[in-house]
Amino acid sequence: MILQQLADGLVLGSIIALGAIGLTLTYAILRFANFAHGEFVTFGAYLALLALGQFQVLSTTTFGPLSFGWPLLASLAAAILATAGLALLLDRLLFARLGRAGVAIAVVMGSFGAALALRNLLFFAFGGEPQYYSRAIQIALPLLPRSVLGGVRATPDQLAVLGVTALLVIAMHLFLSRATLGRAMRAVAHNPQLATVTGIDVAAVVRWTWIIGAGLAAVAGVFAGLTVQIRPTMGLDLLLPLFAAVILGGIGSPFGAVLGGLIVGIAESLAVPLVGAEYRAAVAFLLLILILLVRPTGLFGERG
Template sequence: MIALSDFINLYLLPGLVVGCIYALGAIGISLLFGILRFAHFAHGDMMTLGAYLAIIFTANFDWSPYAALPITVIGTALVALLLDRAFYKPFRRSAGIVTVIASFGVMLMLRSAIQLIWGVDVKTYDIGIRFPMEFGMLKIAPRQVTIVLVTAALVIALHLFLSRTRLGKAMRAVSDDPDLARVSGINVEQVVRWTWIIGAGLAAAGGVFIGIQTKVHPNMGWDLLLPLFAAAVLGGIGRPYGAVAGGLAIGLCQELATYPWFSEEPFIAPGYKPAVAFSVMVIMLIWRPTGLFRGRAF
């Protein structure tokens, strides 16, 4: 049997960190689905873009990735606004599924643009080796603490935005009933713009965290897509808080599934982690398509 400390240090904490990253991506997918009513396939590549924009600053100016975070978030949000204007806005009034095809195309355009600009090699931020802090039996890497804390701060900020500001309330209104929101005088296009800014901004933060935690490569957006969708479905699509819970749950499930629960061998081979996300998604679609947080059943 593996000691409890190893269970926490090698499975639970990494699961929590991965869960935070998934949560940041899934919020955007869930919000966009709620407001624009389509599954945004390019969202994983938004995260990739964020991760690569940070490389501009870490590689050229020797910034720490944390310092590059705000400007990366803004940059990715701007790109998202441009992409929306060019590729999604023309489809506002057509069936959602055509927009899905457009986002599928944007996904591959983003990826090939990234490959063209930065090449296909795996990159890191060169933060150097930092030794983990030890608290008794716990070994926690500083970056794990930062990722969890920054994610928590971003989620709280999102909560305050959605519950306290006029714009946040308008956003929830559009998500609940776009037609009713429009006739009550809400500027839907403004809400859409802010949905992109928030969704893409959080995705960029998640992407930078992936770079801090492991490494950056052009195909990582595709690998992220399945866990992100699974998290959004689990949390209930259109429900940002659900997406946070769903992201954490998928991250933890994926890591804990590789724990040797019943024998000396990992319960699920590490190579099959994305299959765990898929299983969760399929179970939810069969059992409760509205998600844990009673999102919308479309």
């Protein structure tokens, strides 16, 4: 049983990690806790669902044992673009203006209002019923026999989610450590004044932060839809684990956000047999309080 819980936690954790990378970047570079980030996840999931309806006409073949094929990948791309566009639009209409006013908490409040509006508009447009990308039932493959600590089973889709997440995390790492833009992002996160003085185009960095953060959130949304289901509250339910992951990893550390996401996901999964599945979200909260008490800067953070 314990191995199976770890595996389930890993899948959940990789979805949290993808969302948390974007949240930690916007937190560090734009300097506010974005409560609308969870809605980017939901928006991405629904947009992919909408696009899938169009693309499915072209092809219905799936990749081997997976439940999806090219149409879902095309829909994923569409969702990434649309969610990035939504983030840029929100920044232009709301966050940038509130940020200029100088009251730090006004931006947080604005993100709160935007989250409420977005979530309910999605509910209005799509209804509250859970939806799925595919109705096909997937057989979980045995990866380890039952004799080894209860064994491990996983669906091909879950394995795909893990694999793609790993690739994205490696790509993010290379981007932030090697690419000029990535290094500029780290510089702005570290010290915006100094970054401006050295000639970094802060406006461009802010723009790309939104694009990357919202894009990864959309991927997280599609993966959550693929492995669980698509609901208007899926982003809201993820928000607390996302914040716990970001703070656990240390604000501004993408690597920390990934590790934090995996820890939160596994902790939630391990807690299920102890306290029951219904208290899952409370686990993230307890972790959060614990980190704030013991080490508020997180595992890899520099600022308090």
